[in-house]
Amino acid sequence: WDYVYYGEVVVFDTTFRTNRCGAAFVPFLGMSRHRRPAVFGCGVVADGSVDSCVWLLRAFKESIQGDVPKSVITDGGDAVVAAVKAVFPESNHRV
Numbered sequence: 001w002d003y004v005y006y007g008e009v010v011v012f013d014t015t016f017r018t019n020r021c022g023a024a025f026v027p028f029l030g031m032s033r034h035r036r037p038a039v040f041g042c043g044v045v046a047d048g049s050v051d052s053c054v055w056l057l058r059a060f061k062e063s064i065q066g067d068v069p070k071s072v073i074t075d076g077g078d079a080v081v082a083a084v085k086a087v088f089p090e091s092n093h094r095v
Contacts, residue, residue: 012074
């Protein structure tokens with residue numbers, strides 16, 4: 001499983017592929033040792049609210065058995081920043 005080997009840094013972007021209904025496709029990505037993208041998971045959220053971002057990050061955290069990435073890189077939106085602080089307070093958050 002890619003996250004076990006390459007999950008020290010996780011990148012996700014809630015603005016990627018937002019559709020006309022406002023739902024966003026959110027990929028969770030990292031980089032393999034071969035410098036290729038590694039997909040750890042993905043989700044769809046109905047909006048960019050703090051609650052939606054927290055729900056998505058908690059679901060991702062559950063899928064990685066509660067592990068905490070060393071760093072999380074995001075788009076820096078207010079809701080995303082609050083969600084990362086709530087779900088991964090131990091991680092370094094980079095924008």
